[in-house]
Amino acid sequence: MDYIALESFAKINLSLDVLHKRDDGYHEISTIxxxxxxxxxxxxxDKEKGIEIQCNKEGxxxxxxxxVYKAWEKIVEKxxxxxxxHIIIEKNIPVASGLAGGSSxxxxxxxxxxxxxxxxxxxxxxxxxxxxxxxxVPFCLMGGTAWATGIGEKLTRLKDFSNKLIIVANISVxxxxxxxxxxxxxxxxxxxxxxxxxxxxxxxxxxxxxxxxMFNVMEEVVIREYPIIDAIKKDMVRLGxxxxxxxxxGPTVFGLFDDEGKLQxxxxxxxxxxxxxxxxxxx
Ligand code: ATP
Numbered sequence: 001m002d003y004i005a006l007e008s009f010a011k012i013n014l015s016l017d018v019l020h021k022r023d024d025g026y027h028e029i030s031t032i033x034x035x036x037x038x039x040x041x042x043x044x045x046d047k048e049k050g051i052e053i054q055c056n057k058e059g060x061x062x063x064x065x066x067x068v069y070k071a072w073e074k075i076v077e078k079x080x081x082x083x084x085x086h087i088i089i090e091k092n093i094p095v096a097s098g099l100a101g102g103s104s105x106x107x108x109x110x111x112x113x114x115x116x117x118x119x120x121x122x123x124x125x126x127x128x129x130x131x132x133x134x135x136x137v138p139f140c141l142m143g144g145t146a147w148a149t150g151i152g153e154k155l156t157r158l159k160d161f162s163n164k165l166i167i168v169a170n171i172s173v174x175x176x177x178x179x180x181x182x183x184x185x186x187x188x189x190x191x192x193x194x195x196x197x198x199x200x201x202x203x204x205x206x207x208x209x210x211x212x213x214m215f216n217v218m219e220e221v222v223i224r225e226y227p228i229i230d231a232i233k234k235d236m237v238r239l240g241x242x243x244x245x246x247x248x249x250g251p252t253v254f255g256l257f258d259d260e261g262k263l264q265x266x267x268x269x270x271x272x273x274x275x276x277x278x279x280x281x282x283x
Contacts (some may be wrong), residue, residue: 004116008040008089008108009283010099011139012166012247012254014202016216017193018184026151027181030195032158032202033139033146036166036280040091040101042068042108044116047084057091059174067106070133075113075121078129083117094276096174098248100136107140144283147199159203162282165257167241167266169232170276173251175222180249183221193217211243211256222250229253232274239266 014032021027051072053062063069068087076082087109093101110129114121121129123141130137135152145161148154193215201210223230229246232253236244240262241255257263263279270277 003043003045004112006042006044006108006112008042008093008101008104009035009140009143010038010093010101010104010168010280011035011136012099012168012245012252013216014210014245015193015195015198015214016218016248017195018181018186018217020186021181022151028150029148029152030193031148031152032195032198033136033148033152033155034161035140035143035145035283036168037283038093038099038168038278038280040089040093040105040108042105042112043088043090044109044112045086045088046116047086049082049084051084052086053089054087055089055091057089057095059095060089060091067102067133067137068109071106071109071129072113074129074132075110075117075119078121078125079117079119085113085116094170094172094252096176097170097252098175098246098250099168099170099252100140100248103134103136104140106130106133106137110137110141145202147195158199161202164207164282165260165263166280166282167236167255167257167263167270168247168252168276168278168280169236169254169270169274170252170278171226171228171232172275173226175225175250177249180218180221184217207242207256207258211241214243214245214256216246216248218249219246222246226251232270235270236266239269241266 016031019028236255244255
């Protein structure tokens with residue numbers, strides 16, 4: 001086998017709370033991560049040595065700052081030798097959008113190289129390497145639905161929540177995660193998000209309650225900069241979404257639907273004012 005093609009899925013946060021800043025500068029969070037079928041394609045081709053990265057989208061770095069470079073570097077470091085790879089990223093997931101496209105590509109490369117090079121690294125070993133690449137990489141390796149705590153790397157798998165209808169709308173402005181963290185007012189928060197309750201609604205398949213109670217503490221910071229995010233959320237709900245939320249540090253907004261007709265109608269309406277609108281299903 002000298003080449004392999006992988007699907008690299010996006011994620012949304014069905015709720016997100018930031019608890020506090022640790023002494024090492026990282027923030028403790030609590031969030032429900034959900035993989036969706038919006039995806040990039042990552043192709044790995046064996047190469048004698050070194051790395052070559054190609055991507056069809058502008059704005060994606062092709063150097064050592066790309067997560068796929070870090071994944072290759074870590075795998076080589078861990079397993080020895082200097083095997084090369086040519087990585088082609090076919091990008092559909094909007095970049096710097098809160099959909100974890102970069103982390104997902106990194107996870108795909110870890111899995112892909114393990115397979116392409118027959119390395120036999122265990123899930124646990126892949127997770128450990130993933131953590132060193134980025135906090136969202138372990139979740140991208142795991143997939144499905146999970147409750148993430150710590151800095152996002154402590155994962156508890158949740159009951160299957162697949163096949164739910166989602167609309168994703170992305171305004172084309174990149175939002176820096178660091179900026180959002182730095183502008184959060186953590187002192188102000190006296191009411192913690194009840195994550196157990198959110199999980200209960202998901203387990204009961206109570207989409208109405210879930211839609212009403214989904215919450216992301218980062219929204220406030222990003223909406224201050226981009227009020228259009230709030231307008232999109234309201235549009236989604238007006239057009240039939242059971243709930244609508246910004247994912248991660250934004251600026252992408254998603255809506256949860258239980259009616260395919262309303263979902264299609266909502267897509268048509270949103271496309272009049274937002275460039276990137278996708279329909280997806282939870283995985
Ligand atoms: P997360 O939710 O994990 O923070 P995100 O969706 O907000 O991710 P990404 O799309 O992962 O953001 O991109 C964040 C930054 O990472 C981009 O600005 C880009 O410069 C850089 N980056 C590195 N590797 C990749 C990659 N493979 N795909 C996209 N962006 C990448």
